Amino acid sequence: MKKVWVIIFLLGIAQITTAQRIKKADAKFLQIKEDSLKDYAVKLISAINSSDRLLADSFFTRVFVRALLTPNSFYYPFDSLETISRIYAPDSTFKIFTWQLVINDNVIRKHGVIQMRTDNGSLRFYPLIDKSPVTINQVDTIGNNKGWIGAIYYNIIQKRSANQDYYTLLGFDENNIRSSRKIIEVLNFNSGEPSFGGRYFSFEEDSVFKTAIGRYIMEYKKQSGPKLNYDPEMDMIIVEHLVSESNEPKKRWTLVGDGDYEGFKWKNGKWVHVEKIFNLVTPLGKEPVPNPVRDATGNLDETKLKGNEEDSTTEEKPKPPVKPKKVTPKKKGKGE
Numbered sequence: 295m296k297k298v299w300v301i302i303f304l305l306g307i308a309q310i311t312t313a314q315r316i317k318k319a320d321a322k323f324l325q326i327k328e329d330s331l332k333d334y335a336v337k338l339i340s341a342i343n344s345s346d347r348l349l350a351d352s353f354f355t356r357v358f359v360r361a362l363l364t365p366n367s368f369y370y371p372f373d374s375l376e377t378i379s380r381i382y383a384p385d386s387t388f389k390i391f392t393w394q395l396v397i398n399d400n401v402i403r404k405h406g407v408i409q410m411r412t413d414n415g416s417l418r419f420y421p422l423i424d425k426s427p428v429t430i431n432q433v434d435t436i437g438n439n440k441g442w443i444g445a446i447y448y449n450i451i452q453k454r455s456a457n458q459d460y461y462t463l464l465g466f467d468e469n470n471i472r473s474s475r476k477i478i479e480v481l482n483f484n485s486g487e488p489s490f491g492g493r494y495f496s497f498e499e500d501s502v503f504k505t506a507i508g509r510y511i512m513e514y515k516k517q518s519g520p521k522l523n524y525d526p527e528m529d530m531i532i533v534e535h536l537v538s539e540s541n542e543p544k545k546r547w548t549l550v551g552d553g554d555y556e557g558f559k560w561k562n563g564k565w566v567h568v569e570k571i572f573n574l575v576t577p578l579g580k581e582p583v584p585n586p587v588r589d590a591t592g593n594l595d596e597t598k599l600k601g602n603e604e605d606s607t608t609e610e611k612p613k614p615p616v617k618p619k620k621v622t623p624k625k626k627g628k629g630e
Contacts, residue, residue, distance in 0.1 A: 315366045315415065324370045327361035335377045335393070344397050351395045355405070358391075362407075366415035383461055384452040387411055392422070392446045392465070399471035404444025408488055420488050426467075434508045436491040443490065443509065445477045451524050451531070455563030458482065460494070462565070464523060464531070469513065472547035476522040478510040478531060478558070478565070495558065497567045510558070510565075512536070513546035520551030531558040532571065 316324070334357065337350035361367060368389070372380060379392045392406035406422035424444030429435050432443050445465025453460045460482050467475040480494040490509075497504035512533065514520050520534035534551035542548050555572055558565035 315369050320364050324361055324364055327357055328372055328374055330357050332374050335375045338395060339377045347395055362419060363417050368409055368411050379446050381447050381450050383450060390447055394446055402468045433511060436508060439488050449524055453560050472516055473513050474516055476512045494564045496564045499566055500569055514549045515547055518550040533557050
C-alpha cells in the first residue's frame with residue numbers, strides 16, 4: 295500500500311512539472327493536435343483500403359511533426375494515441391514513438407521518431423527510416439536513424455558501461471503473412487547521434503561456441519506468441535525457447551515456444567546468453583493432477599460437488615486425538 299501512495303505522489307509531481315513547463319496556450323494547442331492525431335492513428339490500423347491507410351499515415355506524420363514543434367512538447371504524454379507506441383528512456387533523456395502501416399499481408403512499413411529532451415524546450419528529433427526490407431544481414435547491421443531495422447518498441451532497458459549509457463530496445467515486428475518477429479537491439483548515442491546495433495550479444499558461456507551478434511531476432515510462427523521481455527527482479531531478458539512444429543527449424547514460420555526459457559544477462563558491457571534459466575524439472579509420475587468428481591467406475595461422488603473434495607496432491611490430514619471417556623467409579627454395595 296505504501297508503494298502505491300509513493301507512485302501516486304510521484305505521478306502528481308510529474309503532472310505539476312509538466313504543467314509548469316508547457317504554457318497554457320501551448321498545452322491547449324497540443325490537445326487540439328492530439329484530437330486530430332487520434333483519428334488518424336485509428337485509421338492507420340482500421341481503414342479497410344491500403345490507400346486510406348497510406349493517406350492516414352501521411353496526415354498523421356505531418357500533424358505529429360507540427361505538434362512536436364511546440365515548445366516543451368517532450369513533456370506532453372500523447373496518451374490517447376493508443377495505436378502508437380510511446381516509451382521513455384529510464385533517465386528521461388529521450389523518448390521513442392513507433393507505429394506501423396500495413397500495406398498488405400507481406401508489406402508492413404514501420405515508422406518512428408526519437409525525440410530528445412532539451413534544456414530550452416526546443417525540438418530536437420531523429421526520424422526513424424525503416425531499411426529492413428533492403429538490409430541483407432539484419433543480425434549484424436549497425437545503422438543510424440536512417441538505416442533503422444523497424445520494430446514497434448514495447449520496452450527499454452538502460453545499462454551503463456565504461457562511462458557510457460546503453461539503451462536496449464525490445465520490439466515487435468509483424469514481418470509477413472507467415473511469421474512475426476521480436477527484436478532485441480542496443481541503442482547508444484555517439485557524439486549525440488543515435489546508433490542501432492553492435493556486437494552486444496555474446497554466446498561465450500554456451501556449451502557450443504557461437505559468434506557474437508549485433509542484434510537478436512526471434513522469428514516465429516504467426517500469432518504463436520512466444521515470450522520475450524525483461525524481468526527486473528532477475529535483471530535478465532527472458533526469451534522463450536523455440537521448436538519447429540514440423541521438425542524443420544530452418545523454416546522460421548514453423549517455430550513455436552516450447553515453455554522452456556533461455557535469456558541474456560548484462561555483463562561487462564554486453565548481453566551474455568544464458569542457455570537455460572529454469573532448471574526445476576517435475577519428477578516423472580509426480581505431475582499435479584486434478585481430483586475428478588467421478589471414481590474409476592464412473593460413479594459420481596456427490597460430496598465433491600458440494601465443495602468438500604480433498605486435494606489429491608495434498609497429504610491426508612491427521613485425525614484429531616480422541617478424548618478418553620471419563621469413568622465414574624462405582625459405588626460400593628453392601629457386603630463389598
